[in-house]
Amino acid sequence: xxxxxxxxxxxxxxxxxxxxxxxxxxxxxxxxxxxxxxxxxxxxxxxxxxxxxxxxxxxxxxxxxxxxxxxxxxxxxxxxxxxxxxxxxxxxxxxxxxxxxxxxxxxxxxxxxxxxxxxxxxxxxxxxxxxxxxxxxxxxxxxxxxxxxxxxxxxxxxxxxxxxxxxxxxxxxxxxxxxxxxxxxxxxxxxxxxxxxxxxxxxxxxxxxxxxxxxxxxxxxxxxxxxxxxxxxxxxxxxxxxxxxxxxxxxxxxxxxxxxxxxxxxxxxxxxxxxxxxxxxxxxxxxxxxxxxxxxxxxxxxxxxxxxxxxxxxxxxxxxxxxxxxxxxxxxxxxxxxxxxxxxxxxxxxxxxxxxxxxxxxxxxxxxxxxxxxxxxxxxxxxxxxxxxxxxxxxxxxxxxxxxxxxx
Amino acid sequence: xxxxxxxxxxxxxxxxxxxxxxxxxxxxxxxxxxxxxxxxxxxxxxxxxxxxxxxxxxxxxxxxxxxxxxxxxxxxxxxxxxxxxxxxxxxxxxxxxxxxxxxxxxxxxxxxxxxxxxxxxxxxxxxxxxxxxxxxxxxxxxxxxxxxxxxxxxxxxxxxxxxxxxxxxxxxxxxxxxxxxxxxxxxxxxxxxxxxxxxxxxxxxxxxxxxxxxxxxxxxxxxxxxxxxxxxxxxxxxxxxxxxxxxxxxxxxxxxxxxxxxxxxxxxxxxxxxxxxxxxxxxxxxxxxxxxxxxxxxxxxxxxxxxxxxxxxxxxxxxxxxxxxxxxxxxxxxxxxxxxxxxxxxxxxxxxxxxxxxxxxxxxxxxxxxxxxxxxxxxxxxxxxxxxxxxxxxxxxxxxxxxxxxxx
Numbered sequence: 001x002x003x004x005x006x007x008x009x010x011x012x013x014x015x016x017x018x019x020x021x022x023x024x025x026x027x028x029x030x031x032x033x034x035x036x037x038x039x040x041x042x043x044x045x046x047x048x049x050x051x052x053x054x055x056x057x058x059x060x061x062x063x064x065x066x067x068x069x070x071x072x073x074x075x076x077x078x079x080x081x082x083x084x085x086x087x088x089x090x091x092x093x094x095x096x097x098x099x100x101x102x103x104x105x106x107x108x109x110x111x112x113x114x115x116x117x118x119x120x121x122x123x124x125x126x127x128x129x130x131x132x133x134x135x136x137x138x139x140x141x142x143x144x145x146x147x148x149x150x151x152x153x154x155x156x157x158x159x160x161x162x163x164x165x166x167x168x169x170x171x172x173x174x175x176x177x178x179x180x181x182x183x184x185x186x187x188x189x190x191x192x193x194x195x196x197x198x199x200x201x202x203x204x205x206x207x208x209x210x211x212x213x214x215x216x217x218x219x220x221x222x223x224x225x226x227x228x229x230x231x232x233x234x235x236x237x238x239x240x241x242x243x244x245x246x247x248x249x250x251x252x253x254x255x256x257x258x259x260x261x262x263x264x265x266x267x268x269x270x271x272x273x274x275x276x277x278x279x280x281x282x283x284x285x286x287x288x289x290x291x292x293x294x295x296x297x298x299x300x301x302x303x304x305x306x307x308x309x310x311x312x313x314x315x316x317x318x319x320x321x322x323x324x325x326x327x328x329x330x331x332x333x334x335x336x337x338x339x340x341x342x343x344x345x346x347x348x349x350x351x352x353x354x355x356x357x358x359x360x361x362x363x364x365x366x367x368x369x370x371x372x373x374x375x376x377x378x379x380x381x382x383x384x385x386x387x388x389x390x391x392x393x394x395x396x397x398x399x400x401x402x403x404x405x406x407x408x
Numbered sequence: 409x410x411x412x413x414x415x416x417x418x419x420x421x422x423x424x425x426x427x428x429x430x431x432x433x434x435x436x437x438x439x440x441x442x443x444x445x446x447x448x449x450x451x452x453x454x455x456x457x458x459x460x461x462x463x464x465x466x467x468x469x470x471x472x473x474x475x476x477x478x479x480x481x482x483x484x485x486x487x488x489x490x491x492x493x494x495x496x497x498x499x500x501x502x503x504x505x506x507x508x509x510x511x512x513x514x515x516x517x518x519x520x521x522x523x524x525x526x527x528x529x530x531x532x533x534x535x536x537x538x539x540x541x542x543x544x545x546x547x548x549x550x551x552x553x554x555x556x557x558x559x560x561x562x563x564x565x566x567x568x569x570x571x572x573x574x575x576x577x578x579x580x581x582x583x584x585x586x587x588x589x590x591x592x593x594x595x596x597x598x599x600x601x602x603x604x605x606x607x608x609x610x611x612x613x614x615x616x617x618x619x620x621x622x623x624x625x626x627x628x629x630x631x632x633x634x635x636x637x638x639x640x641x642x643x644x645x646x647x648x649x650x651x652x653x654x655x656x657x658x659x660x661x662x663x664x665x666x667x668x669x670x671x672x673x674x675x676x677x678x679x680x681x682x683x684x685x686x687x688x689x690x691x692x693x694x695x696x697x698x699x700x701x702x703x704x705x706x707x708x709x710x711x712x713x714x715x716x717x718x719x720x721x722x723x724x725x726x727x728x729x730x731x732x733x734x735x736x737x738x739x740x741x742x743x744x745x746x747x748x749x750x751x752x753x754x755x756x757x758x759x760x761x762x763x764x765x766x767x768x769x770x771x772x773x774x775x776x777x778x779x780x781x782x783x784x785x786x787x788x789x790x791x792x793x794x795x796x797x798x799x800x801x802x803x804x805x806x807x808x809x810x811x812x813x814x815x816x
Binding site (some may be wrong): 079080104127128129130131132133134135136139140141142143144145147148153157160162163164166168169172 | 487488535536537538539540541542543544547548549550551554555556561565568570571572573574576577578812
């Protein structure tokens, strides 16, 4: 049974952008019945990424309060192609590719949704069997002007970019899903507002109680700016291996930390707010926050403790292969090479003294191109270091240059 | 077999507005094969009128040259509704009404087309069985901008008048008919140009040889201005009874005579041109031409000689019931009533003398409200004439008024 009354309202409305209408939502929650909460996803790609996980997590919150998640796999609509936010008609997907994607989606959503109050439907169930009469009846329900009001269509229309008639049918088809599953609430990213409102309209025209429309913010991709999307390559898939996931999060710009903490971690809002405040007043360095975020997300999708392992792996790999490319060059004299590695580090200013250099090497904290340096005293072969990146401890990097050109 | 070579080209292209393309038409005729000439008609009304007969007659000309008339009864598209030339979305017709109309259409076209090279098809045959996939495939073939280029849509869109999405599908559906019947040529009124071109486009996209598009002028309705149409009430149905048909033609404005002779009579063009020239230089009075036109059309649709009968009937009915409403009032004194009908006519100035009045009555040329007056001498009952129109001969009318109010 659903959490009675309005107790859950505060949690359910957190992090949302639009709710249409608040009154409808309050009334439906107050009824105490288990609501049917629809989320549609067209299996156009094989990975579910952190951006889509934002709405999946909201759906999970509804589940946790006793409501039913109705996940629509848009295997039919994926063939039509959602024009939302598109600047051009996109090629239609083949049914085989869609089916394969749908299967992996179902596997992946288990990481976020609980299977207890979950209903997974394919919209081909009711759309693929529609006859032309059904399609015409739907198309008679709306006008061209209404469709072209959409920002993306309006822009394409005014700039002469082609919009196929088929794209105009998309909102109606996915809206019909709401009628068929008798959705009480539909979730979507803000770019889905138009589509989700069509579902509400069609329900009203059918004489059903219209669904509450709830939109959530779009997570920016790991390079910032654009929303996270598979096609832009700026995404983190929720099934990506721990080191890849960790590494991708580490590339997220500092200023997106608050957004990522709020939308991806599933943390309660007071914890997120505390974190954001610490970041804002400098008590917390962005890089520290970012490592925490990365560990948190790896833990979330790969199990407690996976984050730390990923971090260690990341550090190893990162330091071996991903040394900053703008690291300072340090020119080493022949005489310094002869004094061995410890002395070389000291004269290069990477350690305060020969002794400290020896200590670091003994601890295994000195690496050249990711390979640990083991001998602190032996003379250094210039070919071994010229142009190479040396790393001392966790943070110091330098690219070594010798005046000596290696012999023939 | 079709008339070989290009012999028929001159006749077939007479009275056309657009041919797209002339070269295609010449090539197809030159091939010597029997062409499939499509004409689509949505059974949205029960009467075929003279306006639609214009294209039917052109189709007959193709038949006469050995080509096959493929008449598409748009029983399916009629349910969608052709938006051509419309300023608003029109209500959808019920299938029963459409079926009834289709049946009477088939009966009526026999008056113009020969049954020998005639193929009558219902487009529900291939449209009603379409699945959503087929519809989507069609809608992917064109763009919103392409559809809104249509004058009628563009105007409605710019003035904020609603266009349902369904209306956008209409041109594609009727265009698909051309693919299905493998039309070589399609005929239509000029208002059908856009639709007919869509058929050509779809054939090309299917890799078929595209149809020649041939448009014909729209006949103006009997009140002039608007094109003849059932919904405007300005039409002459080809099955209307002779007197109605005759009477309606007599109401056509004089300046439409050339248009009506050219488009409705089926006369050879030199005969039409001669007639138009005579009208232009005044050798022929418009009313005479109009009577000739009316007789000709009644003969055409009701058989040789029917025109003359209709004219006589028209004259009888017209003179009885259609007396000009602005006819002069003549006030009759009691003393004139007592002198009988002949004297009444003379004192009212409708005949030059009592004697002439008697002569006219004896000839049966005097009528009151269309009823022949037989007695010239008997005193006239004031209740029989008060407010009534008296007609003397063919052209004199007066409304009689008595000072005497009829007794209780």
